[in-house]
Amino acid sequence: MRQTEEERIRIRELLDRDVIMTLLTIFGIIAVIVGAIVYFFFTYTIPFGKVAVIIDPMAKSMSQPIIGPTWGFKAPWAYIIQDDTGVQAVDMFSEPPRDYPAVSALTRDGVQIDVDITIRYKIIPDKFDVLVKNYPTLNYEEDFIVANARQVVREVISNFTMTDILEQRTVIARAIEDKLSAVIKRDPVVAQCIDLLGVNVRNIKLPDSIIQAINDKIASQQKAIKAEYDRQATIIQANATAQALIIQTQGQAQAMLELAKAQSESIKLIANATAGVPREVVAYFFQLEIMKQLAQSKATIIYTTSGQMTPLIQIPQQAQQNG
Known part of the structure; x- marks a missing residue:
């Protein structure tokens, strides 16, 4: 009977220990879950090369620009909007890979061409909150930069003939860049948020008929050059x-x-x-x-003379022997 009581005490101790371990495990799981909730909903992380603002929809407020790398706390219902702080390039090409299609434009003499351009720009981090207020979905690139670039390219190309465009690509690129820069500077929002770094004309695609005509002309010129040579x-x-x-x-x-x-x-x-x-x-x-x-030609020679001819060299007459 005494041994049975000791066994009961031992079993009770084991049960108490299991209960404690179970409770500790439960508390640990709860702590991890709470920590994860706090991490995902109450903190934020901004990586290197990014700028962000925190939007609080309940308070209807926006933080000042936060430049990474950094981290901090926020309300669980607040959310982050971020963008790159480095140089960004917009490729508008006829063929992939590209961000947007090339610009189709008419020359002054009515030839339709496709212009491939690359626009380089960067946002000004300290003014990122202004940019987000006016472009909440960060659609400033497509709605402003690309849209105005297309209009500018068409206006510039319309001032040049096809021949001028082929010969003055650098001048055209500079004219496009200057005109697009002026458009950006006139905009009260984008002017303080975007820094235009340059516009490069990558390629000018002519109609196939024009290319064939040029090739035919070059071939004719080469033939003429060869004929002259x-x-x-x-x-x-x-x-x-x-x-x-x-x-x-x-x-x-x-x-x-x-x-x-x-x-x-x-x-x-x-x-x-x-x-x-x-x-x-x-x-x-x-x-x-x-x-x-005549002797060298091995021909038969018959030589005759008329009249008497005095020999050049006198040959003496030999006396006849024996009468």
Whole structure:
């Protein structure tokens, strides 16, 4: 009977310990839940590169701009609106990736083109509350910047012809940037909240028919240039050939002159050595040259003379032997 009482006491102690552990567990879970509720509903965190305001709909109030990184407490029903403080870029392109479509505009001579532009800007953090008051959904980019950029691009393009646009892209980009900057400065809200950093004209897309015409013109110009090059090359080659022929002819003439001088000297020497008449020596000389050339051609030669001709070189008559 005594052991049974000890067992009961031990069981009671174990039960009390289990109850305590269960209660501690429940209290821990409740503490975690409360902590999570407090964290999610009573605190806020603003990361680096962000600016935010806290909106209290019950009090109908808005906090001053809060620049991250930071954290703090707020009412559980209040909510946060935040935006980037860094440089933001709006791409308005004909092809993806893009934020908005390109700007379609008419030139002064009635050609429809598509202009790809990039707008760079940043918000002024200290004036973020003013921006939120006027653009609660932060739609200032689409409703103001993009909308006015389209209007500005169309107005600027309308002052230039298609040829001017192709040749003066830098001038056009500067005109668009200056005009859009002026529009922003005239707006009482955006002027104090947005800082325009620049507008870049990325591409100007012409109609396919215009591009084909330009390509055809370039091809024609290239053909004309090639034809002119070929003509000049032909002239240069002809001049070189003519010059070479002149030099060759002059060389041949000089050679013939030298040959004639040599032949003249040879004839004089033969005439002096044989005591012959120079005129007859010349005749014999050329007869021999002709015979030499005919002999080289391996032709049959029959040589006849008329009348009596005194030989250039007297050959002595040999006495006949044995009668």
